[in-house]
Amino acid sequence: NAGVTQTPKFQVLKTGQSMTLQCAQDMNHNSMYWYRQDPGMGLRLIYYSASEGTTDKGEVPNGYNVSRLNKREFSLRLESAAPSQTSVYFCASSNRAANGYTFGSGTRLTVV
């Protein structure tokens, strides 16, 4: 099925460990996004990539890095995980907003 695929779905990390969240879309969208969702805070933008080869910071970028590997894939890396990064992470893609945004099913991350 066409859409946005995120892996893994669940992950538990110890403080200080690193990991990469993967995201891939097969809709030929130019733009891709990473959000985090926390209770009472809603969804907040971490990083985005307007097109292949470009990345920019969103509202809450500290502690994260991203890579736009190609047009399909956009990864989010936590270099040294902290308990404050416990959250649900969503990847999304769009085609210049013309047709709206499509979201992946999320990665539930717990940092202990």
Next chain:
Amino acid sequence: KQEVTQIPAALSVPEGENLVLNCSFTDSAIYNLQWFRQDPGKGLTSLLLIQSSQREQTSGRLNASLDKSSGRSTLYIAASQPGDSATYLCAVSGALNQAGTALIFGKGTTLSVSS
């Protein structure tokens, strides 16, 4: 900075009622507005997308309106059912810079429909 507010934060209604969820945004320079549904522990499902030039969109029992000049949108749910129980998120798309746009979300309205 764009801010999106959704009122009420929570709503409980008996089955069969018609209801309205409200969304307001501070900057009228948007590309479009999108309503999502999120079930507990699940991802976001797109319900309706309204382009900035449009006034409303309809899908089944759902109708969303947009008044860009006043910075308001409403999601109307007709003849509510227990299966409509979920959190409804409003999001507006606007320019972050010359290259990028992104969705800015409200915190959602959690709807509970009792049978």
